[in-house]
Amino acid sequence: MRIKAIFLEEIFLTKRALEVVLDIVVFPLINVILFGFISIFLQQKSSAATAQGLLMGSILWEMFRISQYTVSVSVLWEIWAKNLSNIFVSPLSDVELLTAYSISAFFKSVLMITLFSLVGYYIFHFQILTIGVWNLIFGFLNLFWFGVSLGIFLLGLIFRYGTRIQAVTWGIVFLLQPLTASFFPVSILPKFMQYLSFSLPPTYVFEAARFGLSTGQTHWDYQWISALLNLVYFFLFFALFRKLMNGAKRTGQFAKNES
C-alpha cells in the first residue's frame, strides 16, 4: 500500500503539474519532431540509415532521460512542497519510495515511447521496430534501468547536498549525451572518450540499435554487456544513495532540505 501511495501521488501530481507534462511530453516530443525533420533533410543528402539512426537515437534517448527525470525530480516536488518530512516520518522505507518512483518511471517511459514511435511513424515514416523487436525491448529495458539507477544516485545527492544542486538532475543528461553516442557511432569519438563511452550501459544499446537498423538482427552481446554493466551501476548507485542519505541524516541536512 505504501508503494501505491507514492504511485498515486505521482499520478495526481502529473495530472496537475504542467511542468511535468512539459518536461516529459512536450519538450521531448518537440525534440523528436526536430530530429525527424533533420533526418528527412539528411535522407536527401546522405544515406537513409544515417538519417533514421538519428531519429531512432532521439526516441531511445528520451526513454533514458524520462526514467532518470522521473526518479530524481519526483523527490524535488516533495521538497518544493515542504512535504518531504511528512513522507519520511511515515512507515515508508527508502526501498519502497524508490520502487514507487521506478514503477512511475516505467509507465511514463512506456507511454512516451509509444507516443514518440507513433509520431515517428505517422509523420516521418520511421518504424521503430526496424531495429528489431528484441533490440527494442532489451534496449528499452536497459535504458530504463540505467535511467533509474542514475536517478537514484542523483536522489542521494539531493538528500545530501540539498536543492542547491538540483540543476544536476536536469543537466547530467547533457553531459552523458555525447559520451553514450546516442546519435552517432562510438567509432567517431576520440580514443580516450571511447573508453569512457564503453563503460556506460546506454552506449551498447545505441550501438545495438544502429546494428539492428542496418542488419535487422539483434546484437545480443551488446544487450547483455549493457545489462551486466547496469547491474554493476545499479548496486553501486544504490550503495552510494544509502551512504549519501545516511550522511544527510547524520549531518542534519535531510531535515534542513525543506527550509
Next chain:
Amino acid sequence: MKLNMNLLSVKGLTKRFNNFTAVDDLSFELKQGEILGLLGANGAGKTTTINMLVGLTLPDGGKIEYFGKDFAKHRQDSLQRINFASSFNTLQGRLTVYENLIVFSNLYSIKDPKDMIDDLCKRLEIPDLLHRQYWGLSAGQRTRVNLVKSLINNPEIILMDEPTASLDPDIADKLLSLIEEFRESKKLSIVYTSHDMNEVSRVCDRVIFLSNGKIEAEDTPLGLTKQIPYAKVQLTFDGTKASMEKLLKTNKFKYEFINNSIVLITTKEKDIPKVIFTMSSGGIWITDIDIQKPTLEDFFLQVARKK
C-alpha cells in the same frame, strides 16, 4: 486522566554538528495520555530533538524507544503508531486535500480510509475543503488539514513542532481545544514544542526546559513558575509621585514607576499582603491593585537571560 505506561523513552540522546553540541545527553519519558512540552530559546535543541524522534536526523549517541522497542531497529513499526505535525511543513499544494489524505492513508496502510477522512474532517470542521487544492487554503485551514493528516493513522503519539506558529489567536485557540479534545477522547500522548508560553501552560502536563541541548528544568508548568519566588504588585495611586517614592524607599521596596500614578513593586510572593498593607496605611490613597504572579514566560526569560 490516568497516566501510566511509558510510550516513549529517551536515554542519553546526543547530537553534535561539528564542534557544536545541539542535544547533550538528553533523557526523558512520555507517558500514555500525557502532553509533554519541550521549551527553550532558539537553538536550544528542540527541533533537533524532534527530528531525531521521527528519524529525520540520526543521533550520535543515546537511545530512543517507542512502546518498549528500540526505534533504530523497529523504525517502521514505531512510525506506524506515531505521527508528526509541524507548522513548518505543508502537504502537496497541487493536490486536493482529499488526494493528499488518500496518499497518507495509503502510506499508513489504512484500509477503506474514506470514512476515517470524512469523520476527521467533520470533527475539524473542514469537510467543505476536501476537494479544494491545498495551496489555495488559508494558514488556519492548512493547519487543520495537517492535523487531519497527523491523526489519519489513529496514532498513539503525536510529535508537534510549533503547531500554532503563524496562526491568529482565534484559530490557535480552536486548535488547542481540538488537541485537548483528542487527548481526552483518544488518550493521545503528545510531545509539544512552542514559543507561546500561554499555550504551553494551557495544554502541557509537564514541561522540559532545554538550554544548550541540556535539560535546564523539568516540572509541571505551575511547578516551573513557582521556581520564581518573586511576584509583581502594580499599584495605581492618588497622590504625588514624590510622596509615593519616599514611602517605597523608607520600606526598601524594589520598584519602578510606570507613570506618575502607577508603580510596579517586585516582592516575594509571600510578602504581597505586607506590601499592600504597608502602602495603604502609609497615607497614600490606593485606587487599584493588580497582582502579577510569575508566569512560564518569566521563567523562560529568567533562564534565557541567565545564559
